[in-house]
Amino acid sequence: MNAPSLLLVAAVAVLYSSGFYLLLQRSLMRVVFGILILGHAANLSLLVTDTAITLPPLLGGEPGQQLSDPLPHAMALTAIVITFGVTTFLLALAYRVWLDDENDEVPDDLEDRRISRLKEPEDSS
Amino acid sequence: MNALLAVPLLVPLCGAAVTLLLRRTPRSQRITGTTTLSVVVVAAALLLWHTRDGTIATAQAGAWEAPLGITLVADPTSALLLLVSSVVLLIVLLYAIGQDIGGLSRATPQVFHPVYLVLTAGVNLSFLAGDLFNLFVGFEVMLTASYALITQAPTRARVRASMIYTTVSLTSSILFLTGIALVYALTGTVNLADVSDKLDAAPPALRMVLALLFLVVFGIKAAVVPMHFWLPDSYPVALTRISAIFAALLTKVAVYAVIRTQTLLFARDDTSAVLAVIAVVTMIVGILGALVQSDINRIMSFALVSHIGFMLFGLALGTVAGLAGAVVYLVHHIVVQATLFLVNGLIRQYVGHTSLTDIRGLTAVSPALAVFFFLPALSLAGLPPLSGFVAKVALFQAGVDAGGLLAWAGLAAGVLTSLLTLIAIFRVWTRAFWGTPRPDVLEAREQLRSGANRGGLRIMTATTGAMVAVGVAVALAAGPLTEVGFTAAEGLLDGRAYVTAVLGEGAR
Amino acid sequence: MSTDRPEGRPLVAGPGTPDESSGPPESWEAPRERWLSTVVRPAFGPRSVLLEVVTRLLVPAILLFSVFLLVSGHNRPGGGFAGGLVASMAYVLRYVAGGRHELLAGLPMRPNGLLAIGTLLGCVTAGLPLLVGRPVFDSVKWEFTLPLFGEVKLLSALFFETGVYLIVVGLVLSVVAALGARMEAEEEEARIEERERASLLRRRRAAARAAASAPPPAAGEEPS
Amino acid sequence: MLLPLVIALHALTAVVTPPLTRILGPRVFLVAALPLGLTAAWVLARTPGILRGHPVEASVPWAPALGIVLDFRVDALSVAMVLLVSGVGAVIFCYAAAYFHRGERALGRLVGVLVLFAAAMFGVVTADNLFALYVFWELTSVSSFLLVAHADQRESARRAATQALVTTAGSGLLMLIGFILLGHLGGTYRISELVADPPPGSPWLSAALVLVLVGAFAKSAQAPLHYWLPAAMVAPTPVSAYLHAAAMVKGGVYLVARLAPGFADTDPWRLLVLVFGAATMILGGWRALRQDDLKLLLAFGTVSQLGMLTVLAGAGTHTAAVAAIGALLAHGLFKATLFLTVGVIDHQAGTRSISRLTGVGRRMPLLAAAAALGAASMAGLPPLLGFVGKEAALEAFVPGAHPGLSATASAAVLACLVLGSVLTFAYSARFLWGAFADKDTVAPVPFPRPGAAFTAAPVLLAAAGLLLGVSAAATVDPVAQSYAAPFPALLHPYHLALWHGPTPALALSALVVAAGALLFWKRRAVTRLQNAMPNWYEAEAGYNAVIQAIRWTAFHVTSRTQTGSLPVYLGIILATVLALPGVRLAAALLGGDVAVPAEGDGLRLWDSPLEVVVVLIVTVTAVATVREHRRFPALILISALGFGIAGLFVLHGAPDLALTLVLVETLTTIILVFVLRRLPATFTTRPNGWPKRLTVLMCAAAGTFLALTLWLASHARTHPPVSLGYTGRAAEAGGDNLVNVIIADFRALDTLGEVVVLVTAAVAVASLVLLNRRDRIIRAPEADDWEETAQADSAASDRPGPQPAAPDPLAAPGANHAHRHGPKED
Structure with missing residues (x-):
């Protein structure tokens, strides 16, 4: 019925996979890139829930034409803008981390590392 | 009713805009913030009054009927949570104002006030959203505000923590968005009531996949084991006022979302086994983490993770009693966690840090502080006669009533967790509050109390006391609270009523 | 926040622009009257006259186009978002061509003001119907005839879209100001500080050396 | 209704006495003895009636929906206990007035808590509701915790108090479960009703009784849970006399005696x-x-x-x-x-x-x-x-x-x-x-x-x-x-x-x-014999072993799982996605529970040749971004990817989306350039904590899972989308562009939220970069020596103290230090 074409499904799969892969890296910028790609993947997912109709949802054309589903477009638009806002913040954050650490990496939590480096519990009380 | 449902969103947003404009005049910012939140408290109280008998209040934005426009919905569950969260938000704001007045904070009020009000709007929208995508937007509003808040006074540790926090939250948001795409693909709608209605016809296997996906999505935000690791690495590092609000509200909003989606959308799908296992693991792993830490804030954060398990346990039972227990536990936990973090903030003021290795004799430093810690600590451990006890009894009763292997596993985990919480929290008490305080701490206290920041410190202490009082009030009002809890739980389980209230009688 | 530090920062050494060098460079109180003036310093690379001229010509057109997108959005692709993004593109262009002073100079108001006004517009559009007992966001339509334009249809949604437009512009401006202009200023400042510190150190060391070498005999052989 | 008032009187005394201590000194105990003496006298006066079979009753509802009602009932057993708790208690209080010195430390706290304890104890022996009993029961545990540790500077006192609390409250929790089970089986939480009409014997009843007895035994120091009682002797003697002779330890015996008439015959x-x-x-x-x-x-x-x-x-x-x-x-x-x-x-x-x-x-x-x-x-x-x-x-x-x-x-x-x-x-x-x-x-x-x-x-x-x-x-x-x-x-x-x-x-x-x-x-011979016997009955060692085991487990579980590494956390989240919904989908596919599109039934390879080209661009750029380690090539790839997606949007009839995306992509690219040009030329390639193959496999599986679900879900759609309704209503909203009408009218609330996100993001970016810049500039040069101590960053950074001097450019390390010990913690 209205399942998207296999090609689009594959594109979505590749986008998600590469987004996840970048997300799992230590480099700050690659994490940001991962989020960007994942955002694309999610927006594309919203879009392809629609059938293969390619007419823009603009009224006023010839009556009786089947237009593409506008709701996913609206949601994807909202999502794009949200992702944009949040990505800029993430960028600023990444830049800040880099400034502080002189290091293009997501730093580990020090207290966790301290605890996991211990050989045994700190105190017995 | 239209106005009552819109006020908790629009008033904080207007407040945020006004405080953004008034960034040069802290005084008017404070007045705006306090007024705004007071209005929200009143609106939430009215809403709860209106819905206390199980009425479901709805408002159609733009006057478009339900599946076309966005619906705002308040049932007893959301109204109750709205009221509690806005009270907590107001008190924490007053605490922050006291801190600012006393010059005891490194936060920048120009940013704090607007963003805090945006956070309020986001939390409220999440509670009131009757639409899946709108819920997503509510979450995003709340989360973006939280990104801004967690980086207040950005020290290295805070920046590092917020990197973890932001990335994990974004991952969850992306998965949420994907989930919405899937729901729309399956049903062609995003209105919660409509989705609930139309999912009936969907293949059960796919429905189950979606149920589990949403469990993961909200589970990340609710810090459910094994997706909880980010929380103890980020919350404790933030400013007190902010970790208090995060601990009290953000995870609870996610728990609310879990409850809402699992009961309304996926009631037909039996996720109870998964939920019960997750609940048990969350309880145990969380509290084991708390036993190892040496920083009070981190102990509280792990305890927070652990007690999320209790609420999920109530949901996993799937009975009226279980859900009522979960709702009551939510209310209790919001207040208690906020109180404990505020107390930690006072400890920071007095001692300069919250590391257990170097704090002694707080009882001697400030008896009020000792009382303020002791009562919520008891409550967290579930000891009577405080709210934690009532909430725990509600859950345990529901578990015993339900019976079965999973219920008993949950009960066993609940008992063990309560005991370990007791050990963890009284480890803090015996080490930090008893003993002889260091002389320099006493000196610093005298300076603090006689210096220019005296007034601010008093406000902070008073507001912490107010939060303790709210906790005691929750315990005293356990009768009405449990009544509302049961009404709310019945409402949660009665998806038909929700659908009818939103879509009208003609639905289906 | 110590923007009031006295040490000099002749970031833009324009002659005859005293207010330029005395005021904090990253402040939004920067002068507004100039427009691709001689103190331009582009964000990237060397100054390019061609780019400046093109920018000068393009910016008003872009802004106009953005307003068109905003107004026509209800019937055609466009709307508040697209309009806002296009408008902010104009400012980004100015920044790229003219550097951060250009950006500051050309702003109608601070980004925070834009954000706040935009939010208020949105909230008011949403909340006004409540006062007359209608649901939030209930749309209102005014139709009236204007002498020149003829029949004009005014939707409350347009106010809302204007809010969106303002917010988008505010967002991009504050991001560009923060991640572009401010960082640039800071780096410059840090460099100057570094230089000052180094020269101060050098001077002190020289003074110390002078002092050490003043008592002449055998000083050079002592281990230091 | 005099009974609740008795407790209220105690509570009032508990509140009043601590401040009075400053005036009266130890003689405040005489004041504290008053409510106890009055209680004992009152109960004594009512005894004849009670013994004739007219117990005194009262009831205060608390959370009736849960059965938590403070029912009180004084019968013969309660009379005996009240005489001990209040009568003997009053005498001990008078004694305490002479025992303590005027300068005794924390005397106010002691007297307040002691009266509170007396109130709780009175509650225990008069409660007629299992929950009420539990409430007062745990109150005695908690107040005795505070009493035992009267000398809280001493490690032994702290340890003994904790031990007593953990033992009694811990087993109290089991007892609570027992109570709930008992109430569940008996249909009531009223003790008198349960005892008079016990539920029929069943394994559940036996389990309930065992749980209840565990609580009772721990409270009454029955072996092997008796170790806490001798240890609690660090308390001042009047406290020991009251808690550990007359009152608290009798609680367990009392409970056993209370339930025995109904349940003694149940195995x-x-x-x-x-x-x-x-x-x-x-x-x-x-x-x-x-x-x-x-x-x-x-x-x-x-x-x-x-x-x-x-x-x-x-x-x-x-x-x-x-x-x-x-x-x-x-x-x-x-x-x-x-x-x-x-x-x-x-x-x-x-x-x-x-x-x-x-x-x-x-x-x-x-x-x-x-x-x-x-x-x-x-x-x-x-x-x-x-x-x-x-x-x-x-x-x-x-x-x-x-x-x-x-x-x-x-x-x-x-x-x-x-x-x-x-x-x-x-x-x-x-x-x-x-x-x-x-x-x-x-x-x-x-x-x-x-x-x-x-x-x-x-x-x-x-x-x-x-x-x-x-x-x-x-x-x-x-x-x-x-x-x-x-x-x-x-x-x-x-x-x-x-x-x-x-x-x-x-x-x-x-x-x-x-x-x-x-x-x-023959006591010498007995002593010799005792010394010769092994110390196997040292139950305290058992307690310590249990606590140690808990701490050991806690430590190992936490240090293994809480690694502090973001990639590991995100990987676990992905693994969870695969483990829960992923496995469920796989099971559904294998079991044939879900319809897969087939030829002629929605299975299409592609929609148009142009789509093939664009998708190719998208996938190639996506994969290339993953493999690219240099910053600017990666930037170009990611922008190209964005424009490719916009192309797909155009192909799918979404011009609004495409327009917005193109604009957003342009801006994103510009901002990325701002930031990237300050970063190193290549990205770090340090391993992320997962084996590379596993990472690839996991990501590919997660991506495939999501896309596959999307495909199947779209195929399974049963209802026409609600958006069909917009077409007819767009005229009401006054617009032809449906997407825009949705954004600005039908779903304007979403848009409002969305722009608020933008506002917040803008404020956040500004505050992150613009504020506290001074700190950073000063700190940045010596970032390295911070590495290990940086955890103290937030905590130790700001104990109350004098304002640091304005940072001097010459004294950067010192300024750094001053920052760490700045004036305000938060």
Whole structure:
């Protein structure tokens, strides 16, 4: 019925996979890139829930034409803008981390590392 | 009713805009913030009054009927949570104002006030959203505000923590968005009531996949084991006022979302086994983490993770009693966690840090502080006669009533967790509050109390006391609270009523 | 926040622009009257006259186009978002061509003001119907005839879209100001500080050396 | 409704007394004694009516929906307990007024909590609702926690308090589950109703009773949970006398006695009660024999006596019940007497060690006499109440006397009782000797004469024990009979009295005295024997081992899982996505539960050739971005990817989306350039903590899973989308562009939220970069030496102190330091 074409499904799969892969890296910028790609993947997912109709949802054309589903477009638009806002913040954050650490990496939590480096519990009380 | 449902969103947003404009005049910012939140408290109280008998209040934005426009919905569950969260938000704001007045904070009020009000709007929208995508937007509003808040006074540790926090939250948001795409693909709608209605016809296997996906999505935000690791690495590092609000509200909003989606959308799908296992693991792993830490804030954060398990346990039972227990536990936990973090903030003021290795004799430093810690600590451990006890009894009763292997596993985990919480929290008490305080701490206290920041410190202490009082009030009002809890739980389980209230009688 | 530090920062050494060098460079109180003036310093690379001229010509057109997108959005692709993004593109262009002073100079108001006004517009559009007992966001339509334009249809949604437009512009401006202009200023400042510190150190060391070498005999052989 | 008021009066006193302490000093205890004395008097006045079968009742609803109602009911058993809790309590409070010095540390806290404890204890013994009982029960645990640690500077006090709390509250939790189960089975949480009409026997009922008994045993220090009681002796003596003689430890016995009429015949109640009670009795007596510290001797004696009381209260026969009341009252009186005596000795002599005391009896004949009376009562000598109770106890287990009890069980218990009594006699004698005797080998310690008020309390209590013993038949017996009434009556019900004629019990008593005297006489041999025996009964080691095991587990679980590494956390989240919904989808596909699009039924390879090209661009750029480690090529790739997506949007009839995306992509690229040009030219490639193959596999699986679900879900759509409704309504909204109409009108609320996100993001970016810039500039150069200490960044950074001087460019490291110890923590 209205399942998207296999090609689009594959594109979505590749986008998600590469987004996840970048997300799992230590480099700050690659994490940001991962989020960007994942955002694309999610927006594309919203879009392809629609059938293969390619007419823009603009009224006023010839009556009786089947237009593409506008709701996913609206949601994807909202999502794009949200992702944009949040990505800029993430960028600023990444830049800040880099400034502080002189290091293009997501730093580990020090207290966790301290605890996991211990050989045994700190105190017995 | 239209106005009552819109006020908790629009008033904080207007407040945020006004405080953004008034960034040069802290005084008017404070007045705006306090007024705004007071209005929200009143609106939430009215809403709860209106819905206390199980009425479901709805408002159609733009006057478009339900599946076309966005619906705002308040049932007893959301109204109750709205009221509690806005009270907590107001008190924490007053605490922050006291801190600012006393010059005891490194936060920048120009940013704090607007963003805090945006956070309020986001939390409220999440509670009131009757639409899946709108819920997503509510979450995003709340989360973006939280990104801004967690980086207040950005020290290295805070920046590092917020990197973890932001990335994990974004991952969850992306998965949420994907989930919405899937729901729309399956049903062609995003209105919660409509989705609930139309999912009936969907293949059960796919429905189950979606149920589990949403469990993961909200589970990340609710810090459910094994997706909880980010929380103890980020919350404790933030400013007190902010970790208090995060601990009290953000995870609870996610728990609310879990409850809402699992009961309304996926009631037909039996996720109870998964939920019960997750609940048990969350309880145990969380509290084991708390036993190892040496920083009070981190102990509280792990305890927070652990007690999320209790609420999920109530949901996993799937009975009226279980859900009522979960709702009551939510209310209790919001207040208690906020109180404990505020107390930690006072400890920071007095001692300069919250590391257990170097704090002694707080009882001697400030008896009020000792009382303020002791009562919520008891409550967290579930000891009577405080709210934690009532909430725990509600859950345990529901578990015993339900019976079965999973219920008993949950009960066993609940008992063990309560005991370990007791050990963890009284480890803090015996080490930090008893003993002889260091002389320099006493000196610093005298300076603090006689210096220019005296007034601010008093406000902070008073507001912490107010939060303790709210906790005691929750315990005293356990009768009405449990009544509302049961009404709310019945409402949660009665998806038909929700659908009818939103879509009208003609639905289906 | 110590923007009031006295040490000099002749970031833009324009002659005859005293207010330029005395005021904090990253402040939004920067002068507004100039427009691709001689103190331009582009964000990237060397100054390019061609780019400046093109920018000068393009910016008003872009802004106009953005307003068109905003107004026509209800019937055609466009709307508040697209309009806002296009408008902010104009400012980004100015920044790229003219550097951060250009950006500051050309702003109608601070980004925070834009954000706040935009939010208020949105909230008011949403909340006004409540006062007359209608649901939030209930749309209102005014139709009236204007002498020149003829029949004009005014939707409350347009106010809302204007809010969106303002917010988008505010967002991009504050991001560009923060991640572009401010960082640039800071780096410059840090460099100057570094230089000052180094020269101060050098001077002190020289003074110390002078002092050490003043008592002449055998000083050079002592281990230091 | 006077009962809740009694508790309110206590609570009021608890609030008032701490401030009063500043004025009155230790005499504040006299004020504190008032509510207790009044309570005792009031209950005493109501006793006749209660004994006639009219219990005093009251009820305060709290959370009725959960059955949490504060029901109160005072019957004969409660009368006996209230007299101990409030009556004896009042005497102990008066004693405390003389015991404490004016300058005693934290006296206000002590008196407040002590009164609170008294209130809770009163609640425990009058509550008629399982939850109410639990509430007061745990309140006694918590207040005793604060009382035991009165000297909180001392590690031993802190440890003992924690131990007591963890043990009693921990087992209290099990008891709570037992209560809930009991209420669930019985359909009510009212104790009187449950006992009168117990639910039918079932495995669940047995489980409930076991859980309840665990709580009761822990509270009453039954072996092997008895270790906390001796340790809690670090508390001030009046506290010990009240908590650990008269009141708190009786709570468990009380609960057993309270439930016995309804549940004694349900397995395994009797077995548990008799076995643990008897074992505790002997163990406690045995250990009491070797103590040098008089207080510890009494503590172990208490453990032993509690064992006996548990046996009597739980046996569930008429005679045993009668004996229980007698022994309960007797124990409260004599043990309080003895504790108070030790308190006087300790207070005056500064020691309570047997090996250091000598000649106290000569100097304090009155105190010695009182103690002798108390010890005699403990040893079970006539004409004291202790003797009356012990006679009855022995009588209760004469084989064949009770149909409910098998002869062998009776005989075994009787043997234990006798053995326990022998030990009791021996340690009683040892106590008297140790405290008061002249010892040639010991150098005398200075012993100032105490005030009369100080010694009055033990004398008074000892006299009460004597008086009640002599008049047992008239005073104690009616209470005992009233309590024992529900048990199956015998032909000749047993009555408490001094003289029953020559009975087997009397003979056994004589045997006990003889054997006990022998044991005392041969005490050196006994000590040698005890030293030779292994210390296997040190239950405290068990507690410590459990705590250690918990900490060990906690440490290993946490240090393995909480790694602090973001890639690991995100990987686990992905793994969860795969493990929960992913596995479910795989199962559905394998099981054929879900329809897969087939040829002619929605299965299409592509929609248009152009789509193939664009998708190719998208996938190639996506994969290339993943593989690219240089910053600017990666930037170009990611922008190209964005434009490719926009192309797909155009192809799918979404011009608005495409327009917005193109604009957004352009801006994103520009901002990325701003940031990237400051970053290193290549990205770091340090491993992320996961094996690379696993990462690839996991990401590919997650991506495939999501895309596949999307495909299947779209295929399975059953309803037309709601958006069809927009077409007809767009005119109302006044626009032709449906997407825009949705954004600005139909779903304007979403848009409002969305722009608020933008506002917040803008503010956040600005605050992150613009503010606190001074700190960063100063800190940035010496970032490295921070690495290890940086955790203190937030915590240690800002203890209250003087403002740091304005940072001097020359003194960057110093400024850095000043920042770390800046003025404000938060």
